[in-house]
Amino acid sequence: MKSLRIGLLTDVFLPDQNGVSTSVLLLQRELRRRGHRAVIVAPRFPDYLDPETLHGVVRLPSMIHPALPRQRLAFPTRRRLSGQFDLVHTHTPGAIGFWGARLAKRWDIPHVSTFHTHLEHYAHYIPGLSTLEKHAGLLTRIVRRFYTKADLIVAPTEASRVMLPHYGIYRPSVVLPTGIDESLLQEAPDVPSPWPAGKRRLLSVGRLGFEKRHELVFQALAEIRKQHDAHLVLLGEGPQLEFLRQKARSLGLSEHVTFFGSVPLSTIGAYYRQAELFVFGSDTETQGLVLAEAQTMGVPVVAVGAEGTLGSVEPGLSGYLVAQGDWQGLAAHSCTLLADPEVMAAMSGEARKFARRFSSSKMAEQMLDIYLQALSQQGRRAAGPDYGGLSYPDTTYAKSNGRSIRKYGLRGF
Numbered sequence: 001m002k003s004l005r006i007g008l009l010t011d012v013f014l015p016d017q018n019g020v021s022t023s024v025l026l027l028q029r030e031l032r033r034r035g036h037r038a039v040i041v042a043p044r045f046p047d048y049l050d051p052e053t054l055h056g057v058v059r060l061p062s063m064i065h066p067a068l069p070r071q072r073l074a075f076p077t078r079r080r081l082s083g084q085f086d087l088v089h090t091h092t093p094g095a096i097g098f099w100g101a102r103l104a105k106r107w108d109i110p111h112v113s114t115f116h117t118h119l120e121h122y123a124h125y126i127p128g129l130s131t132l133e134k135h136a137g138l139l140t141r142i143v144r145r146f147y148t149k150a151d152l153i154v155a156p157t158e159a160s161r162v163m164l165p166h167y168g169i170y171r172p173s174v175v176l177p178t179g180i181d182e183s184l185l186q187e188a189p190d191v192p193s194p195w196p197a198g199k200r201r202l203l204s205v206g207r208l209g210f211e212k213r214h215e216l217v218f219q220a221l222a223e224i225r226k227q228h229d230a231h232l233v234l235l236g237e238g239p240q241l242e243f244l245r246q247k248a249r250s251l252g253l254s255e256h257v258t259f260f261g262s263v264p265l266s267t268i269g270a271y272y273r274q275a276e277l278f279v280f281g282s283d284t285e286t287q288g289l290v291l292a293e294a295q296t297m298g299v300p301v302v303a304v305g306a307e308g309t310l311g312s313v314e315p316g317l318s319g320y321l322v323a324q325g326d327w328q329g330l331a332a333h334s335c336t337l338l339a340d341p342e343v344m345a346a347m348s349g350e351a352r353k354f355a356r357r358f359s360s361s362k363m364a365e366q367m368l369d370i371y372l373q374a375l376s377q378q379g380r381r382a383a384g385p386d387y388g389g390l391s392y393p394d395t396t397y398a399k400s401n402g403r404s405i406r407k408y409g410l411r412g413f
Helices: 019-033 095-107 119-125 129-136 138-147 182-186 214-224 241-250 268-274 289-296 307-311 327-338 341-358 360-387
Strands: 005-009 037-043 057-060 062-064 072-074 087-090 111-114 152-155 173-175 200-205 230-235 257-261 277-280 301-304 319-322
Touching: 005 019, 005 095, 019 037, 019 289, 019 360, 037 072, 037 095, 072 095, 087 095, 087 360, 095 111, 095 138, 111 360, 152 360, 182 268, 182 289, 200 214, 200 268, 200 289, 214 230, 214 241, 214 277, 214 327, 230 268, 241 257, 268 289, 277 289, 277 327, 289 301, 289 341, 301 327, 319 327, 327 341, 341 360
Parallel strands: 005 037, 005 087, 037 057, 087 111, 111 152, 152 173, 200 230, 200 277, 230 257, 277 301, 301 319
Antiparallel strands: 062 072
8 A cells, every 4th residue: 555644633632631632643653553654733832842752743833722721722834844745634623623624625635534522512611602602602613614624524433423413514424433552551561559558449531621520420439438448540630620629528538539630641551450440420522532441451431321432331241331410320330340359350351352342453444444535535546556446435435526636745754
């Protein structure tokens, strides 16, 4: 297969650790392992340098986002690119994402976009934005405007794909989960245990934000502790830290919850390895990447089953799902597992089996197939064997618009 020049454009990336950052990082790694020139284009953060092991990252000038101080608002410029791409893959409906859509149109190349996040669920972070969304649908309009520019939309789950028409988006779409690098998790070096000795080890991972519903996990923990001497470690950082500390105190959990902060992707596997049970309360996920990570490490999951998480757990085998807001259900299933070592061990094995379907290697191969089809549909059928000679039904992917694609050089990547 001929080496492709792929631009992965995102407004969210390291050092901000979240599902989008992980998804982009692992996809680029797998594409480059296969000989493709995958380049991540992301905002520059002051006082942050990418590790020497991370190659093919272009950082754009940026400033503090006026509405979201923890994020950066980038100023895209072609001067930062040393060439042009064969295909643009955008990941966020922000300044860089919209710029990527314009580049694809200007260069007459395919534009693939992944639908990672329900943007309206984050409106509460900006004063007045929730009201604007409620009465004017501002964020919904931004999402619709962005994704209608894509030739093909990639959704991580079927539940998130069927949501697209609710935004007024009727572009061709396909389901492809975010991949998990099992070797990266398994090979994480050992770290000191953050759990007190002798406690039952519960783990939850996620941004400390309202939309993640960590308070549900705290309520469940208070109930679990009536039967088991359990301690919760919470990995993540965010604006709700003080609220959650107060919530823990009000439930008498101050000594039974450890707010551990964020940990690097290279070491997070060590924390999964030490956990007995993963408990998750969010009902706004498009996939719930941390659920797949936990199961990859053999940790059974008890989580809220809503939207994207519905396909991320095999109920009764790799874990349990409960209704939105059902902290009693979280507690009941957790107690059942903690009380029965044999069931816990069996579910751990099933979790590993279930998670193998999300391997980053398999997902990258399928993403490459999507790229090849998008290129084919935009006039590259003449390339023949160089692009794998693949053929897919036009009803699934973007239809050809008859435009020809010019070949561009991409130096320096």
